[in-house]
Amino acid sequence: MSPEPRPRLAVVLFNLGGPDSPGAVRPFLENLFTDPAILRVPGFIRPWLGRFIAARRTKAASENYAILGGKSPLLELTEEQARALEAALADEAVEARCFVAMRYWHPFAEEAAREVQAWGADEILILPLYPQYSTTTTGSSVEDWEAACARIGLLLPTRVLCCWHSDDGFAKATATLVRTAYEKARAELPPTVPLRILFSAHGLPESIVKRGDPYQWQVERSVAAVMERIGIEGLDHALCYQSRVTPQKWIGPSTEAALQQAAQDRTAVLVCPIAFVSEHSETLVELDVEYGELAHKLGLPGYFRVPAQNSDPAFIAALADLVRRVRAGDRRLCSFAGARQCPKAFGDCPHARARALMTGVGA
Numbered sequence: 548m549s550p551e552p553r554p555r556l557a558v559v560l561f562n563l564g565g566p567d568s569p570g571a572v573r574p575f576l577e578n579l580f581t582d583p584a585i586l587r588v589p590g591f592i593r594p595w596l597g598r599f600i601a602a603r604r605t606k607a608a609s610e611n612y613a614i615l616g617g618k619s620p621l622l623e624l625t626e627e628q629a630r631a632l633e634a635a636l637a638d639e640a641v642e643a644r645c646f647v648a649m650r651y652w653h654p655f656a657e658e659a660a661r662e663v664q665a666w667g668a669d670e671i672l673i674l675p676l677y678p679q680y681s682t683t684t685t686g687s688s689v690e691d692w693e694a695a696c697a698r699i700g701l702l703l704p705t706r707v708l709c710c711w712h713s714d715d716g717f718a719k720a721t722a723t724l725v726r727t728a729y730e731k732a733r734a735e736l737p738p739t740v741p742l743r744i745l746f747s748a749h750g751l752p753e754s755i756v757k758r759g760d761p762y763q764w765q766v767e768r769s770v771a772a773v774m775e776r777i778g779i780e781g782l783d784h785a786l787c788y789q790s791r792v793t794p795q796k797w798i799g800p801s802t803e804a805a806l807q808q809a810a811q812d813r814t815a816v817l818v819c820p821i822a823f824v825s826e827h828s829e830t831l832v833e834l835d836v837e838y839g840e841l842a843h844k845l846g847l848p849g850y851f852r853v854p855a856q857n858s859d860p861a862f863i864a865a866l867a868d869l870v871r872r873v874r875a876g877d878r879r880l881c882s883f884a885g886a887r888q889c890p891k892a893f894g895d896c897p898h899a900r901a902r903a904l905m906t907g908v909g910a
């Protein structure tokens with residue numbers, strides 16, 4: 548007798564996406580800057596203002612992607628994570644397959660949703676590759692996914708993992724990467740030179756945080772969780788924010804200011820990306836090239852970087868564990884069935900409040 552077929556679980560990984568050729572840079576930026584979660588201006592101005600900002604940003608962004616061979620490595624790396632996660636979930640009571648849905652470039656949510664439909668999934672689990680919830684990232688992708696599913700008539704039981712900023716597996720895997728890089732940097736530095744861990748997160752306009760976006764608070768929680776797992780008493784560390792791309796006031800301190808502070812303190816730095824789990828232009832160009840040059844100009848006694856998690860086995864195991872726990876209904880995770888109901892487990896996810904503030908709907 549052949550065994551009962553296992554129910555099919557589609558795990559959908561959300562990420563931001565990036566251009567796959569030099570010609571894609573401008574339309575990718577147009578998609579990004581016309582997203583109402585990113586450009587919060589009245590709807591009638593957004594299309595032209597978004598396109599205008601995108602046009603102005605195209606040259607600088609193209610120069611960055613040119614360093615990476617004219618395209619972002621994000622899709623390839625996210626696909627690798629998807630395959631590794633699938634392998635880690637191979638022995639489950641469900642048959643799990645991972646799909647990638649990007650927000651601003653291919654494969655868009657609708658392309659991913661069609662693949663899920665064609666595969667014949669029985670249930671869906673949304674796993675954003677953003678550890679911290681922001682209305683500009685996970686929030687925007689969830690809206691986009693729901694709209695895509697409605698368009699193609701994909702109506703399946705769906706669980707959404709809202710955020711995993713302090714997850715034990717994520718924090719431990721990251722702490723191991725930090726410790727390894729720390730020991731390597733320490734070995735290269737003279738013993739008298741101090742070394743500071745600089746956690747660098749993607750910035751956000753301050754107005755978005757003031758309207759209730761929980762991202763900054765969750766980033767702080769991630770830093771605390773990783774530091775706790777590193778477990779070395781009194782380790783010098785600081786948090787800063789990179790990638791400001793609009794003239795408004797963004798949350799700080801900026802990564803530039805943190806490097807200036809390190810120069811004043813005559814300390815070397817080990818930069819650790821804390822809001823990205825894959826390498827892309829903001830790690831490989833902004834951190835490695837631009838801030839590396841700035842560190843050199845400022846005369847820092849050393850500049851090192853912790854690699855992003857990518858498909859690090861401990862990190863993939865942490866993602867697999869999250870998938871299992873969300874399916875099992877672990878109330879300690881902030882997951883929800885249907886984007887408009889967040890249980891605010893542990894009271895530590897102000898995500899539902901953020902949604903209400905953004906959309907006027909909800910909690």
Ligand SMILES: C=CC1=C(C)c2cc3[nH]c(cc4nc(cc5[nH]c(cc1n2)c(C)c5CCC(=O)O)C(CCC(=O)O)=C4C)c(C)c3C=C
Nearest residue numbers: 563564565608619621681683684749751792822827828829
């Ligand atoms: C107002 C603009 C932006 C906000 C707010 C923002 C939030 C935000 N973004 C990420 C993660 C990524 N951003 C990436 C690229 C990217 N982001 C912006 C603008 C905002 N992001 C731009 C204009 C770009 C394009 C690159 C550039 O012009 O410099 C990427 C992908 C990059 C790649 O190489 O593929 C990621 C990932 C987070 C986590 C976040 C807020 C929490």
Ligand SMILES: [Fe+2]
Nearest residue numbers: 563749790829
């Ligand atoms: Fe961004």
Ligand SMILES: [Fe+2]
Nearest residue numbers: 709889896898
């Ligand atoms: Fe939530």
